[in-house]
Amino acid sequence: MNKVNAMAEVSEQETPLHQLSQEEQHEINTNNQKRVREAPTIHEWEIRVRESFVPVFIFLLIGTPILIGAGMLWNSSSNGWVFIIVGVIMFPYLRYLVMADKHYHYRLTTEGLITTYQDAIPEMAYTIVRGLAWLGVVVCVMAMAVLGPLALVGAGGMALFAVFFTNFEKKVSVEYTVFNKDKKYVVKVVKNRSLIRFDIIPFSWFEFSYLYCNEGELYRVLSSLMKELGCDEYREFKSELSLRRAPVGVLDVGTPRRLDEINK
Template identity: 35%
Template sequence: MNDVQVEDHPPRSGEPLFRYIAEQYQALQQEPVIYQWKINYQSPTAWHSGLFGGGVGIFLGLYFPLRDGDVSIFNTMSNILYSLGVIMIFYARYLINTNKIYHYHITAKGIYYTLQDDIPEIAFTIMRGVGWFGCIACVLAAGLLGPAAFIGAGASALLAWKIKDMKPELKEEVCLYSNGDKAELTLFERGGAIKLHGREHISEFGVLYCLEGEYQKVLKLLYPYLDNYEVHEVGSWRAF
């Protein structure tokens, strides 16, 4: 193999590892690109954590009045819990488990790609406002909820402050073809996903998400460089 792919003892952690990956990325950029594509990828579990966390808030909003029996399910405390639950659902989905934009480049010496969260600026603006609204609502509800309201107020204020200057970060990654005898290629055709796992170094690991209808095309382009990979075909995201 060539010097783009192999170094006697590549670093495995810390700042040296980041520099090494950056150097490999720059080196691969000098290679002719065999094929490239950009994809906006949504994880199959993108809604799960938000629905769980938000569902807890909505459940509590229903639980307290149903437990007491003589309180409307649309009382002030419940309405605040419903609102916080809905906020959590959309916050988790669009600011934590957001779609990812991948831009892949296949070369004869490896794959380099960029990765960025797909978050429009309007989402940050809305969530900042929602965070401060939640803070004010919890403080106003302190008489009904007691000290617990200030926990919600603090969490809402922290949310608003945390996303004050947040911007999607563009990350540069590489996946070098492995020379090792333990390299694995995991294929999930139904999900249009390909995973390369060369166990010699982290720079030999990468997951490719293919555009609809291009899975076989990408696989055929890669096969000439993966002779030593052990192939595993899976039928679910869990197995992938």
């Protein structure tokens, strides 16, 4: 999947990209992607990132049935084990399939940023899920054959659900962010996450992007990015949550910092 994370740079063109016809959007996006791809590379890196909200969501989704099960066992109800087992089974499913880490590949050029990302799931996991899905389809079909029409209510639904996972495979997404050097940018940083976001001021359609840096490379990436965007300072945030909640395309947010303060 390809996306262009920028307005069309078409000189006098003032119409936002999303208001143009599909043919015009496609032509502009193709030209922008080509320009970014063919530009000299400033820095290129890969990084695996765990989303900051994942531990909280997993704790809530897994902890709730386990606590319910523990409470039922405390009240001498053996049915509590059902909730505990469900919680234990759901943990690897949620952590490694639904809320898996993201693998990013960044290529920063003089004309923009190319971001390629995918779920950091081993290929073996996809193979296992597809195998279990086909097994589930077979079991459901056998159940309907043995039990008759009454099985359609449960087994039929499960069969449809299992078929959905038979084509379970890794998906790679690509995003292009084109630098519009005729406009003003604001760069925002979360040091403890080595996370950078840069926005155009004032905010326009899709004119912002996030990028994660490897440990020890934040200064290098930030200095290169600020140079290309013509920024003299950046805005510092204490947490990723505060950055994501900050308005896009607004300068007066966060704490203003100079580049030489990044390591302080």
